[in-house]
Amino acid sequence: MSELILFSDLYKFLGSLGPMRISMTGKTLSIGFTPMKFAGKMAKFATLNGEKNYRCLILHVDAGNPNSIKGPKIQEQVQALLGFDIEVLRKFKKKGHEVYIPLEVLLDSSNLKAAKEFTQGEYLRITHTR
Template identity: 50%
Template sequence: MNELIVFSELHKYLNSLGPMKCTMAAKSLSLGYKPISFSGAFKKFATLYGDKKYHCLILHVEPGNPESTRGKFVQKEVQQILNFEIKEMRNFLLKKHEVYVPFEIIDSKEKMELLKAFIKNKYEIFFRLKLK
């Protein structure tokens, strides 16, 4: 799959999860997604990075808590599901509370569906934790 198609498909999917505030960065091609509830917007759930250095989906497992290591466990989970190793594909600093999925590994409809199911699961967990 073309990376632009992956970006577009993920953008549509993230917006379909529920009320979402989508913001675009001023200096880069990146879109941030914050779920919205009756009490206002939550912290950022996901980011689509279109910059050459990144070209990936970032899921913010514990936004606002950079000391959390939960992202490392979730990273291993998505790597097993989609069969890739992020450290072999990207050389930027990986934050411990975030999960990175390069666009180029989504090379089939099957992988896109696996990623969507993974995102939905993490969204539901994110939303439940924020409502507590």
């Protein structure tokens, strides 16, 4: 599976989790997914980033809280689950409320399945706690 096909598969998967507001930046291939479950404003849940230096599925684990430190703890769990080290694969500055899963890690079908299950669990967690 190529990264482009994987990107398309993840796009469809994220859209299938529930009603989403989907936004795309004008300058890069970055697509944001914001659940529309609630009447109030809800922060972005996930981003598919196809930009050369990123190429990641980004989960916003403490959406709307850029000062959060939940991201690194959950990043460690995801890395153990999928067998990668984000510091080795990507050199960009990480944010404390985000978890990064490089697309090349998801080319393995068992990793893709595990990442989708994890992502669905995070989606259910945030949409049922707000």
